[in-house]
Amino acid sequence: xxxxxxxxxxxxxxxxxxxxxxxxxxGWAAPIEAKALLCASCHGGHGLPSDxxxxxxxGQQAAYIKKELGDYRAGDRESQIMSSIAESLSEEEIxxxxxxFGDAKWPEQLAVLxxxxxxxxxxxxxxxxxxxxxxxxxxxxxxxxxxxNSAYLVDTIAAYATGERANSTVMGPLMQSLSPADRKTIAExxxxxx
Numbered sequence: 344x345x346x347x348x349x350x351x352x353x354x355x356x357x358x359x360x361x362x363x364x365x366x367x368x369x370g371w372a373a374p375i376e377a378k379a380l381l382c383a384s385c386h387g388g389h390g391l392p393s394d395x396x397x398x399x400x401x402g403q404q405a406a407y408i409k410k411e412l413g414d415y416r417a418g419d420r421e422s423q424i425m426s427s428i429a430e431s432l433s434e435e436e437i438x439x440x441x442x443x444f445g446d447a448k449w450p451e452q453l454a455v456l457x458x459x460x461x462x463x464x465x466x467x468x469x470x471x472x473x474x475x476x477x478x479x480x481x482x483x484x485x486x487x488x489x490x491x492n493s494a495y496l497v498d499t500i501a502a503y504a505t506g507e508r509a510n511s512t513v514m515g516p517l518m519q520s521l522s523p524a525d526r527k528t529i530a531e532x533x534x535x536x537x
Contacts, residue, residue: 375439381428382440390450395494404477405445406484411510412437419510449476452490457535461528463521470513475536482513493534500526 382400386392390401400408414420415429416437432440467488470480477487488496502508504518504526518526 375436375443378432378436379440379443382444385424387450390447391452392492395492396498397492398495398499399450399491400444401447402449403444403487404484405441407477407486408444409437409441410484412441414510420508449487449490452537454537455535458528458532461525461532463525463529464532466517467529467533475533482511488533489536491534493530496530496533497527500530 385394385397386400387397390399392399411420412425412429412432415422415425416432418426420426429437464475467475470482470485471488472478472480472485475487475489477485479485499508500518500521501523503511503514504521504523506515509515521529
């Protein structure tokens with residue numbers, strides 16, 4: 344049971360939190376760089392998480408990171424770890440972290456054989472842009488999908504399809520219209536994009 348990925352993430356989170364707490368001067372908030380270490384404990388110190396169910400955030404759309412941290416804080420997204428982190432950050436810290444990660448370069452990944460594009464990815468381009476790197480869309484800021492971890496995408500798409508994740512009015516109905524096999528094929532294609 345202790346080998347479960349969620350326990351490993353919680354362990355890394357608590358270790359990073361303890362390091363920050365021990366290093367901070369009494370009465371002073373930890374510097375933003377130290378708080379960003381919490382992000383690296385799960386999302387990877389060089390942009391690639393060790394757990395493929397954790398999303399890549401280096402080079403992700405800054406406005407999207409800011410929105411998601413706000414959603415965790417407000418309870419519109421559920422994650423014990425992420426909600427705790429978001430609640431501990433000020434609005435200024437959220438904006439700074441979002442900017443810092445948004446300004447980072449998307450991590451280099453090994454090239455893989457790109458499968459044929461599933462027809463449904465044309466719909467993705469409506470919001471996530473033609474190259475699927477995200478940005479401003481008709482429904483707000485859309486995240487980068489190209490090169491994102493496949494396991495994370497599979498879980499996220501399934502969460503939208505089941506209603507477990509409901510912080511997008513567009514994604515739920517769209518993902519519900521696809522079969523689980525189609526959703527997995529889309530996730531694998533998106534993850535292979537470089």
